[in-house]
Amino acid sequence: MKTKKSAYTKKEIEGQPKLWQLVYNLILAEEQRIKDFLNPLFEQKDLEIILTGAGSSAFVGEAAQGLVQKNTGCLARAIATTDLVTHPENFFPDNNKPVLLVSFARSGNSPESVEAVNLANKFCSNIQHLIITCNENGELYKYTEANTETALAVLLPEEANDKSLAMTGSFTSMLLSVLLVCNKNKAGDLKSEVNKIIEQGKLTLDSYESLKEITHLDFDRVVFLGSGPMLGIARECHLKLQELTDGKVVCKHDSFLGFRHGPRAVTNEKTLVVYLFSPSNHVYRYERDLAISIGEDPRNIWSLSVGHKEDSAINSNLNLDLDFEKDQELNIVPATIIGQVLGYYKSLQLGLDPDNPSVSGAISRVVKGVTIYDYPENTKI
Template identity: 60%
Template sequence: MISTTYLNLDHQKAERVGAHETAREIAHQPHLWLDVLNLIDTNKSQILAFLDPIFEIPNLRIILTGAGSSAFIGEAAQGLVQKNTGKITQALATTDLVTHPELFFMDDVPTLLISFARSGNSPESVETVRLADLHASNLYHFIITCNEEGQLAEYARQHKSNTHCLQLPKEANDKSLAMTGSFTSMLLSVLLISDLKAMISKKEEVASASKYAEYILNNYPPKFQKIADLDFERVIFLGSGPLLGIARECHLKLQELTDGQVVCKHDSFLGFRHGPRAVLNEKSLVVFLFSHDAHVYQYERDLAKSISSDLREIPSISFGIQEKDDFDSILNVSNSSSDNTVGDFNVLVATLIGQLLGFYKSLALGLHPDSPSVSGAISRVVQGVKIYNKH
């Protein structure tokens, strides 16, 4: 019998160290993206029937919302959705909307609330939908969820007149604590639904992103494993534009998977110069999530060169550049294929960097990636949040 291997761990070893689900879910993403692409393409007419009339509303406002990693989907997608739809788009976390709905919802502005939810049972996610209905009179819901049995999916079934629910494949509903495939599949979904009329070109780009991710997952795990054995206590993820949201997700992923033993930070390349750079010390690792835009890369490259010349010799990982540049990185994660045209879907592939680094550092610290929280302080679905009615 052939033993299944994910991320260089055979099934028995992965089970023994509490890493099987996380390893499988990270490794399965390239195939999951193609499944999500096919799902949306198959249901394209239904989605368009719901969204087209909404997108025609002149002063429509789009809010992207979720909690934790689901909120970071909105941060990564915000600019791209706005570019695709031509509608003002904001990423607002449910954790902000629940406490201060009156500061964000505008009753006289037509609003499309796009909710991201792995389980659909987070107290803030459920409450945000209720509050939106109370504070916005012209409101539409588009729910993207990985759990057909969750409360948000049930809400969609009961409010069909102004709500559409995109139920992702069951494989997107991660079993492990850390969101991996659920994050990237929901991010992919919103990028696709915001530009469905360009589906032909999107198919090619998603297929290319899937191949790029497959290449990384087949070739880089031993290198990440080696880096995870290094003695670092801080990791700073840097990204620009949509990749800033991905930097934040990578920050959370590594911090979650190491149970807070590695403290992380994220910032934009330009923003990092304005004070936050003070966090760098001899125990730091910097991860550069480089833009595929040549103009943006010029700004990013300047900071990379500056950090590379730091006398403390702070190590860095680079993602997204094809050729070696005039700064040193201990690892350059790129696709050697010359026909790599992922377009905006490079955000999906960049997310793997935080996932892989977090996964192997978790193992290096003797933790169990499937359930890394030793104290139980963090859980798969947030616990202990009591919702209060505002009078």
């Protein structure tokens, strides 16, 4: 479908399965260079990995955190640059503890992302940088070129550098990249799983019309639920739908278990709940219980189920079976498309331009209006 209003967004959403193949090919081709830099770090005692970025780039770290920690055996924390810049003393270790700062950046020019690198160098005496970016002209990429002993860049294919406001292919390609490189297995050993997510991505895109129908429901708030790594995807999906609709649809995210502890109060007759189910049967049992409870709500709350075979007890308006496999870790990558597609079609339905949905100009492709202030030299570290 072509529309005068959107030159890039739909194309960038649909191009993701092909893009993931390009990303995988890139990691395979550069694997030795990447492992020569990362493997000695992973072997250091007490290495701490900090995953950082701003906005959607921060959510890459949130989604990847648990899997990076599991697959490297190193402590991993997701901390947004927007937190690091204001309170570096709360997050950076003040001793000789080794730190790997992994920065995610579409443009590499966000003021907070550049300052987070500067602050890391100031606070940490044993610091290395991994920059995963989509822009070779960005400040972060240029930093790695000038600091080859302590910094390495993974420059993603040009197709990952989204032209539209909303991050789509850039988000999923950065997420896939970090999961591939922060893994003690060789990238070649993950070929079948990469092929699997490519097929799952295509399967999701084949459901365009069904997802489009969902957006015609009369909802004005959406809740995305996920568990573990999928919680970070729920947060990205909530932002995607909210920014593509210019805030006309208010969104939230939570874990399935966490949603019971108060946040469920947000649901009403105009709420759509999106279940991003886990491939783990053990986790799914907890998730299913909540979904059944919401399905029994007398207010007839709308819901969309993603991941498993249709379950009549859940009573969703739409079920997308993505054939998630029990031990599949990369499934969080294709699951991200759900929020993108819902956001795209709801944006069009509301008469907005998905490429530039912010009518007031309050949000932009690269954040504007941020002034970086020098960190006080006399502050106790």
